[in-house]
Structures are given as structure tokens and as C-alpha cells.
Amino acid sequence: MIKINHLLEVRDLKVCYRTYRGILKVLNGVNFTVEKGEKVGIIGESGCGKTTTMKTILRILPSNGMVCGGEILYDGRNILEMGENELNIIRRRKIAMIFQDPTAALNPVFKVGEQFMDILKHSKILEGKKPTEDELKEEILDMFKEVMLPDPERVFDSYPFQLSGGMKQRVCIAMALATAQELLIADEPTTNLDVTIQDQILRLIKDLVDRRNLSVILISHALGAVRGLVDRVYVMYAGNMVEVADVKELFREPKHPYTRGLLASAPKLTGGGISKGIPGRIPDYLNPPNGCRFNPRCDQAMEICREEVPPFFDLGSHKVACWLYKEEDENG
Ligand code: SF4
Numbered sequence: 001m002i003k004i005n006h007l008l009e010v011r012d013l014k015v016c017y018r019t020y021r022g023i024l025k026v027l028n029g030v031n032f033t034v035e036k037g038e039k040v041g042i043i044g045e046s047g048c049g050k051t052t053t054m055k056t057i058l059r060i061l062p063s064n065g066m067v068c069g070g071e072i073l074y075d076g077r078n079i080l081e082m083g084e085n086e087l088n089i090i091r092r093r094k095i096a097m098i099f100q101d102p103t104a105a106l107n108p109v110f111k112v113g114e115q116f117m118d119i120l121k122h123s124k125i126l127e128g129k130k131p132t133e134d135e136l137k138e139e140i141l142d143m144f145k146e147v148m149l150p151d152p153e154r155v156f157d158s159y160p161f162q163l164s165g166g167m168k169q170r171v172c173i174a175m176a177l178a179t180a181q182e183l184l185i186a187d188e189p190t191t192n193l194d195v196t197i198q199d200q201i202l203r204l205i206k207d208l209v210d211r212r213n214l215s216v217i218l219i220s221h222a223l224g225a226v227r228g229l230v231d232r233v234y235v236m237y238a239g240n241m242v243e244v245a246d247v248k249e250l251f252r253e254p255k256h257p258y259t260r261g262l263l264a265s266a267p268k269l270t271g272g273g274i275s276k277g278i279p280g281r282i283p284d285y286l287n288p289p290n291g292c293r294f295n296p297r298c299d300q301a302m303e304i305c306r307e308e309v310p311p312f313f314d315l316g317s318h319k320v321a322c323w324l325y326k327e328e329d330e331n332g
Helices: 050-057 084-094 112-126 133-146 152-156 165-179 195-212 223-229 247-252 257-265 323-328
Strands: 008-019 022-034 039-043 065-074 095-098 183-187 215-219 232-237 240-246 318-320
Touching (some): 022 039, 050 215, 084 095, 084 165, 095 165, 112 152, 112 165, 133 165, 215 223, 223 247
């Protein structure tokens, strides 16, 4: 049998946080894959573990975070077992992340150009190159033009506080693209920006990754943005992926009760009143419910839902972690 290597494969990932209240069991066995050149979306309510998953991939969890199980395979190699040198190559040449808050992502006491020079220089050194400062600056100014920053020279010599939110996010996108040669992770990249420029930033990311044929993981609350940007969507709830499908399929016919509630809660331009949303809230990770973590909020919950975690059932076009679909599983 031929073994297929995904670009990224997250297998049964479990992450906990130590807190003064006790151990929070946040990620509960996360599974997903990203292929070369593929754009993957991850949707779900705030607090369902999306950012924790991405930070674990880059091994930048806060000090109270612990990986309690699982593997993160990048091109077949487990990131969780890599030494510092190999990890540095991943972070500086292969995967980059754009964060929600561009203000927090930039160091306020250094000029933007100095920060970018530092990142680019280390990335080049890992490639065995020794660029001069003039060469680095020229490359950075080209990147600023590529992300359509007006007056690149002025931006280069500015401190972050001298730039608008949209300009700072463009700088962060340029920095990420300078180092991401294979996979870009965009974690809610427009959440903290004015509504008027959110669309511009998303379109910019799409154009840039298309031109470079990068793989992308886009995390977003904005379901419309995900719909227009990605090939495949995972739905995450309380530390588990609960559904995955091609983007059109998922929006056309969501299967998991949580996905149906999530899509029904999205505001619609056509009106129709204010949606009721999904009753209840994400569980307390100190004592999450047994079985399917969605069971306290699910109006179709059965006895088995409170006892056993549902595996992914394969429905052909969708994979769904819900006991309602056990009989429909194509393999089962
Ligand atoms: Fe609802 Fe049970 Fe499906 Fe969970 S497994 S979503 S509780 S029906």
C-alpha cells in the first residue's frame, strides 16, 4: 500500500492548561490534515480551541500549556519531537502565522524596518546566505509594495504606533510571507480591523497565497470570508473537529447539529430577523461533559452521546463526528 504524506497531519492532539482552578482539558483529540497548495478553513465559536491548536503546531503555547498526547506531522516529521535547529527551520522558512492583533504582534520599541530586517536576516542565514543590509532593505521595500502599503520608505522608518491597524496588518502579512514558503496560518486576521478594510485584507491574503501556491489555514468567525477563500472547511467544537467537507458542500448541507446551529446563527443580508443562536455555551474545560462534548446543548442527544465520544463517520462528501450518522457510515 502506498503511504500518502500530507503536508500537515494533526493526529489525536490533546492539550491541557494548568490553572489555579485545576487542569483544563482543552484539546480533546484533534485530527485534521492540510495538503500541499490546499486552503483549509477552521470555523467555530470563540474558545473552542482553534488558536490553541495553531499555537501547538508552532510550539508557541504559553508556559502553562501542555501537550498531553498526539502527533503533529509536517511532511511526515513530528514537530513535537523536533530539536531546536529543525524547529527553527520550520518557523523561519516553512510555516508562518498572522495573528488577530497586529499591534501585539509588532514590538512597539523598534521601527518596523528594523524588526523586519531581523526576521529576514535570520531566515536568509538558515538558507546559507549572507545578505547585506542594503539587499535586505530592498527586499523588504519590494514586499511592502506587494502588500500594497503606500509609501514603503516611510513605513520602513516608522514605529508601529505611527501606522493604522490596516497598515500594521499589511506589515505582518509581508513578514509572514517573507518566511512562509509552504504554509500560512491566518488566525482571525481581520477581527481587530475596521469593517471597511477587512475585505481588502482577506482578498490580499488570497491573492498572495495563490501567487505563491502556499497552503493556508484560515481561522475566522466571518463565515462569508471562509466561504470565499478556502477549499475545505473543518468545524471545531470544544476541542474536537466535529465535521469536515468541501466548502460548498458544508455550506449547502451542514450535517452536524453544531454546524447547523452555527450556520443558522450567522447574520444574513437578506434579513429574516435576529437568529436565536445556539442555546447554552462552550463547556467548562475543567469538567467537560463525557461523550460528545456538544451533548448538553444538542436537542438530538441520545444516551450513547453522554457516554462515548463519537468517531468521524464517513458520509462520502462529509465526515461527521456525531452518533446520528453511525448507520450511514460508508465504511461501516
Ligand atoms: Fe448531538 Fe449526539 Fe450528535 Fe453530539 S453525538 S451532536 S449529542 S446527536
